[in-house]
């Protein structure tokens with residue numbers, strides 16, 4: 001799929017907020033690489049979008065091989081990546097607290113929610129640096145605010161605090177270039193993770209993520225947003 005549009009990649013975009021972000025970016029004239037762990041899920045999602053500017057590639061963010069394969073695909077197919085949305089996330093672990101948490105479970109959560117975005121950013125930053133353009137949006141959570149750390153959802157919360165720290169660290173690392181790195185809390189959203197009682201639709205949850213993906217060259221970096229407003233880490 002050759003294109004003159006800006007190119008975005010969304011992790012975990014077969015369903016939930018990631019799928020809504022893919023849809024939102026397509027509406028803004030961006031070409032989207034939709035990714036998923038299971039090929040059948042991803043291809044079904046692409047078919048649902050039924051848009052000429054979307055293509056598919058498999059991705060498991062916990063696998064170096066998978067991330068490297070995707071980076072080679074993007075380099076060969078597009079020669080650039082303008083927007084990276086680190087959306088894939090797991091394990092809102094309400095059943096445990098910090099003092100009794102199963103640390104194997106915590107480690108698995110970290111591998112997806114923190115190391116996944118870290119792997120992806122390491123893999124795609126060189127491509128962004130080469131073109132001196134990049135917008136990286138890390139999908140975080142209110143559970144990752146310092147004030148929210150009261151011992152509950154320990155794996156999830158601490159993985160999101162760490163993701164926020166990674167956001168600041170990368171933003172400072174590329175400061176002075178045209179690469180902006182920010183974190184967004186989508187709010188409480190009706191997805192498999194958020195459940196059916198959540199007040200926001202996936203499209204509403206995607207809004208601030210899409211907004212941050214389209215920041216202008218002098219836009220903010222190293223910040224945390226919800227509902228298009230800056231919030232405290």
Ligand SMILES: NC(=O)c1ccc[n+]([C@@H]2O[C@H](COP(=O)([O-])OP(=O)(O)OC[C@H]3O[C@@H](n4cnc5c(N)ncnc54)[C@H](OP(=O)(O)O)[C@@H]3O)[C@@H](O)[C@H]2O)c1
Pocket residue numbers: 011012013014015016017018036037038041059060061062086087088089090112139140141142185186187188189190191192193194195198
């Ligand atoms: N929903 C909320 O209320 C809420 C609130 C705050 C923050 N968030 C954050 O928003 C993001 C999206 O959440 P969601 O509510 O849309 O969750 P979701 O419906 O559970 O979707 C999660 C997505 O991540 C994918 N994923 C999981 N592990 C992966 C891996 N190793 N490699 C690649 N993809 C993987 C899933 O793929 P499979 O289909 O293969 O499982 C799925 O596409 C997450 O980072 C979450 O922490 C959500």
